[in-house]
Amino acid sequence: MRYLSDADVARLLPPPLEAIQLAHAALVALAEGNAEVPPKPAVHPGGASFANAMPAAYPARKLLGCKWISIFPDNRDRGLPAVTGLMVVNHGDTGEPRCVMAAGALTAARTAAVSGACIAALSAPDATVAITGAGVQARSHLRMLAALGRHRVTVFARRSEARAALVDWAASAVPDVELEVSDEVAATVRDAEVVVTGLAIGLTGSALEPDHLRPDVLLLPLDYASSVGADLASAATLSTDHVAQFETVRGAGSLGDYPATDLATGTLLGRPRSGGRVVCQNLGNGLSDLMVASAVADAAEAQDAGQLLDTAPA
Template sequence: MPHLSDDQVRDLLPSPARAVELMRETLLALADGSASVTPKSQVIHEPGGFANAMPAAWPERGLLGMKWVVVTPSNRAQAKEMIDGLLILSGADGATRATMGAAELTALRTAAVTGASLDLDDRPITFFGTGVQARSHARVIEALGRGPLIVWGRRPEALEELTAWCDRHTPDLELRTTTDRAHALAGAGVVISGLPIGLTSSALTPGEVAADATLLPLDYASVAGAAISRTGTVVADDPVQFEALRPLKHGEDYPHASGATGDLLRDGRPEGLVVAQNLGSGLGDVVLADVVARGAGA
C-alpha cells in the first residue's frame, strides 16, 4: 500500500480543466443521491482546534475513502503548519489502496467545485481574498478561459505577492487587483469569497452587488451573510451537510438551502440572486484521490 506525499499528489492530480469536469459529475451525484456521504464529524482537541472526518462512497464507481483534517491553532507559535490532513482511499473490496497527503488535493477540489459552479453564470468574476485559494482558483479560472479575474484584498503587499505568483504560474490569466471593495464589486456578476471563516465585518449588504449576482462562498457566511442570502436562492454542494452545519457555522437566522448546487447545474439557474455554498464534500476528495492513486499504479 503506497503513501503519497503532497509533492507526489501535486504531480499526479488531473489538470484543472479535467478536475472541473470531475467535480461537476460529483455535484450531480450529490444532488441525485447516487453517492453516500455524511456530514463532517468533528472532535475538539485543543481550544480553537478541531479534527474532521469526511467519509464518502460512490458505489457505481467503486469509490470509497475518507479525508481526515486536523486544525491546530497552537502550532502557529511553534512555526508549524496549522492545518494537516490525510486521505485514505479504499478499494471496492474494502482493502486500503493508498494513503496520501490532503493539502494539494483539497486546494484543487475546492477550486474545481467553484469552476463547475461557474456554469451557472458567465458574467465577470471577483474573488475576495489573497490566500491559498486565490492561487488555486486562478489556475482553474485560467484553464476555463474565464478571465479577467478581479481580486480584492485589504493588504497591498498580499496583492503584490499574488500578482507575482500569477505572473509565474497563470501567465494567460488577466489578473486585476484592488484594495477598493466597491471597485472590485462594480460590474461583477460572480463573487467568489475565500476570506477567513467567522468574520463578522465583511458580509455583503443588499445593494453592494447586482440583485441577480451569483455568490460562491468558500467561507460560510463571512461574505455571503444571512441578510443578503435571504434575498435570493440558497443551494449547497451537499445540502444534508449544510443543514447540519448551518446553525453552528452560518447562524440560526441563515436561510435553509432549497436544494443542491447539482440541481441547478442539471435544471438551470433560477432568476435573482443565487448563493451556492461550497462546504467541501469528502466525495470530491475521494474522486480526485482515485485519479492520483491510478496514476501511482494503486
C-alpha cells in the first residue's frame, strides 16, 4: 500500500480542467443512481466541530474508497487547518487498500472541481465571480476559475492581512485572474453573476441579503447555510449533489429552515439554465473525492511517488 502526504497529493492532483471533468462525471453518476454513496454519518466532538465518514463505490469504474474528514472551525484561531483527514483508495477488484493519502489538498481540489462543473454548465463564459472568504478554498477556486477562463473575481475577507496574503499568492499562482479584494460583503457580491461562499460552517450573522444579489445569480455555498439562507434557497432553483444526504443533513437541522429538494445537481447540469436564481447546495460527497483521489493514486503509481508501506500478512 502507498502513503501520500498532503504535499505529495498537491503535486499529483490532476489539472483543474481534468478534475472538473471528474467531478462532473461524479455528479451525473449520483443523479443517475450509478454509484453507491450512503449519506455520510457524522459525529460531533464538541462545539461547532464535526467529522464525517464518506464511503463510495462506483462498480462501473471499479472504484472503491472512503474519506475520513474532520472540520474544526476554531482551528483557524490556533493556526491549524480547519479541515483535516485521510482518504483510502481500495482496489476495485480485490478490495485491498491501494493508497492512503492526506485529505486536505484533495478536499480543497475536489470542492473547487464540483464548483467548477456547476460554473462551466450554468454560467456565461465571461461571468463575473465573487468569493467570500480568503482561505484555502479561495485559492483552490481561483485556480479552477483561471483554468475555466473566468478571470474577473472579487474576494471578500474581513482581515486585511488575509486580503494581502491572497493578493500576493494570486500574483504568481494565477496571474491571469483580475483579482479585487474587499472588506465589504455587499460590495463584493452585488454585481457578481456567480457567488461562491466559503465562510465557516455554522457561522451566524453572515447570511447574504437577497437584495444585495443579482436576480439571476448562481450561488454555490460551501458553508452550508451560513451565507445562503433558507430565504434565498426557497425562492431559487435549488439542487444538491446528493439528494439523500441533503435530506439527512436537513433533517438534522444543519440547514436551518431550508426547503426540501429532489433535484440533483448532476441532473441540473444537463438542462438549459433556467431563469432566476440558482442555488447548488453541494454538501460534499464521497464519490467526487474518490474520483479525484483515484486519479492521484494512478499518478503516484506511475511516478513511484510517496511511501510504500508493507501491509502483507505476517
